[in-house]
Amino acid sequence: MKFRVFIVADAEEDLFEIYTSIAASDSKNMANHVLEKLEAVCQSLSELAHRGHVPPELERISVHDFKEIHYKPYRILYQIIESDVFVHCVLDGRRDLQDILQERLLR
Numbered sequence: 001m002k003f004r005v006f007i008v009a010d011a012e013e014d015l016f017e018i019y020t021s022i023a024a025s026d027s028k029n030m031a032n033h034v035l036e037k038l039e040a041v042c043q044s045l046s047e048l049a050h051r052g053h054v055p056p057e058l059e060r061i062s063v064h065d066f067k068e069i070h071y072k073p074y075r076i077l078y079q080i081i082e083s084d085v086f087v088h089c090v091l092d093g094r095r096d097l098q099d100i101l102q103e104r105l106l107r
Helices: 009-025 030-044 045-051 097-106
Strands: 004-007 066-071 074-081 084-092
Touching: 004 009, 004 045, 004 097, 009 030, 009 097, 030 045, 030 074, 030 084, 030 097, 045 066, 045 074, 045 084, 084 097
Parallel strands: 004 084
Antiparallel strands: 066 074, 074 084
16 A cells, blocks of 8 residues: 655755754755655655554554654654655754653644
């Protein structure tokens, strides 16, 4: 089954922040490379959406609606609804997921 992949506004903002951070600390070429890889991993969900797993932080609180895949060190959190995949977050895996989600709730 082929899925349609949508990157929601929060995830687009995450990608922009990752790009600007890498461009400032390394180079625009590296930022472009990482951005292209992250976008490709997100789009690969159109073929293999069910390959991810429930993040342990969400599983501990019995939230099973979201899955994640990785492009180290980044975590891509998404939700499958029928034949659509919604990418909600692209997060630095070195940060605490609970802290990030709490910040988002306060926005």
